Amino acid sequence: MSEKRYLTFALGKGRLANQTLALFEKIGITCEEMKDPRTRKLIFVNEDLKLRFFLAKGPDVPTYVEYGAADIGIVGEDTILEEARNIYEVLDLGFGRCRMCICGPKDAAELLRHQELIRVATKYPRIAKNYFYDKKHQTVEIIKLNGSIELAPIVGLSEVICDIVETGKTLHENGLEVLEEVCPLSARMVVNQVSMKMEYERITELIARLKNALLEEKA
Numbered sequence: 209m210s211e212k213r214y215l216t217f218a219l220g221k222g223r224l225a226n227q228t229l230a231l232f233e234k235i236g237i238t239c240e241e242m243k244d245p246r247t248r249k250l251i252f253v254n255e256d257l258k259l260r261f262f263l264a265k266g267p268d269v270p271t272y273v274e275y276g277a278a279d280i281g282i283v284g285e286d287t288i289l290e291e292a293r294n295i296y297e298v299l300d301l302g303f304g305r306c307r308m309c310i311c312g313p314k315d316a317a318e319l320l321r322h323q324e325l326i327r328v329a330t331k332y333p334r335i336a337k338n339y340f341y342d343k344k345h346q347t348v349e350i351i352k353l354n355g356s357i358e359l360a361p362i363v364g365l366s367e368v369i370c371d372i373v374e375t376g377k378t379l380h381e382n383g384l385e386v387l388e389e390v391c392p393l394s395a396r397m398v399v400n401q402v403s404m405k406m407e408y409e410r411i412t413e414l415i416a417r418l419k420n421a422l423l424e425e426k427a
């Protein structure tokens with residue numbers, strides 16, 4: 209019988225990666241060397257299980273998975289929607305829950321209601337465009353930013369923002385509020401389309417075990 213090949217996982221850096229590793233531990237998948245906060249290594253191997261893990265910037269995870277450089281990715285639904293890659297989304301991991309919202313100062317609600325030509329600052333231009341153009345049929349000007357999106361309405365770059373709200377603390381501390389909700393979000397597992405066929409048994413078994421672990425967590 210031929211030697212098992214490595215299954216490679218791309219994990220979005222940060223909180224999601226830590227929660228993913230904690231969930232994997234519950235089903236007996238560990239990667240000790242990845243836990244060392246001082247490490248500068250980029251790729252981590254579990255020889256026994258023939259698994260490899262690497263950390264990547266969130267928006268790059270769907271890219272690695274689409275091209276098959278990773279078989280499996282763990283990333284936020286926001287990134288999946290924004291990147292719109294040809295990948296399979298196979299499992300809602302339940303953590304990393306937050307909401308994509310249109311936010312701004314209270315009085316911007318009037319501008320939204322009257323379908324005015326407003327400016328929307330966002331890290332997610334595709335999500336914002338789909339929401340305003342396809343769902344609300346409202347013409348807006350979308351301005352792409354790379355972070356600290358809440359600044360935009362405060363300094364007059366835009367009337368509203370399209371951004372992630374988790375606790376609402378950032379909005380609150382900056383005098384902004386949720387004006388409309390675009391969609392709920394959470395961490396998802398995505399799979400390369402060819403890997404899904406070639407490694408069907410290993411991947412579906414992994415999905416089933418993760419589902420069970422998630423159900424046990426809830427019980």
Ligand code: PRP
Binds near residue numbers: 373
């Ligand atoms: C995200 C998001 C908000 C904040 C929301 O930013 O863009 O700014 O978290 O969280 P809260 O509702 O709990 O306050 P992130 O920390 O990812 O940094 P960014 O500014 O680089 O987008």
